[in-house]
Structure formats: C-alpha cells, structure tokens
Amino acid sequence: MPAKPKWAQLAEHIRERIASGELAPGDKLPSTAQLCREHGVSAGVVNHAMIVLKTEGLVEGVHGLGVFVTERPE
Template identity: 90%
Template sequence: MPAKPKWAQLADLIREQIASGELAPGDKLPSTAQLCRAHDVSAGVVNHAMIVLKTEGLVEGVHGLGVFVAERAEG
C-alpha cells in the first residue's frame, strides 16, 4: 500500500494531538512556517492539512490571528 500523502500524515498528527488533549480547544496552532520547518514539508502541504481539519470542524482560522483548535461540544 502506498504511503499516505504528507498532508494526510500532518492532518493525522494534529488530529491525534487534539484527541489526546495535547492541543486543547482555543489553543493556537503553530504558524505555517513553523509547521513547515518542524515537519519538513511545503506550505502547500500544511495548507492542505488545514483545509481538511477545518472541513472536519477540528480547527478554525481567524483572519490575521492564525488557526485555533475549535471549541468542541461534548456529547
């Protein structure tokens, strides 16, 4: 089976950090540049991962401020 695309691997990692509580609701994610350096990926990879996580409702972008973990309703 082919390896997962890098954007999917990054999305999985962030998803796991949110699920484990390492990233809590309201926490700011690292910047695109920081994620690029930390995971040795391009900005396009980071952007694709963010789009997927936003679509899933896990993160939300605030224009001019960054991307934050979405507040989740428990239940």
C-alpha cells in the same frame, strides 16, 4: 500499500494531538512556517492539511491571528 500523502500525515498528527488533549480548545496551532520546518514539508502541504481539519470542524482560522482548535461539543 502506498504511504499516505504528506498532507494526510500532517493532518493525522494534528488530529491526534487534539484527541489526546495536547492541543485543547482555543489553543493556537503553530504557524505555517513553523509546521513547514518541524515536519519538513512545503506550505502547500500545510495548507492542504488545514483545509481538511477545518472541513472536519477541528480547527478554525481567524484572519490575521492564526488557526485555533475549535470548542468540541460534549
């Protein structure tokens, strides 16, 4: 079975951090540059992962401020 694409691996890592409570609603995610350094990936990989997480409703971008974990309905 082929390895998951890097963007999918990064999205899964962030998804797990949200599910575990390590990243709580309202928390700011690390910057694109920080995620690139931490995971050894390009900005395009980070952007693709963010698009997927935004589509799933897990995070939202605030222009000029960053990307934040969304409030999850109970």
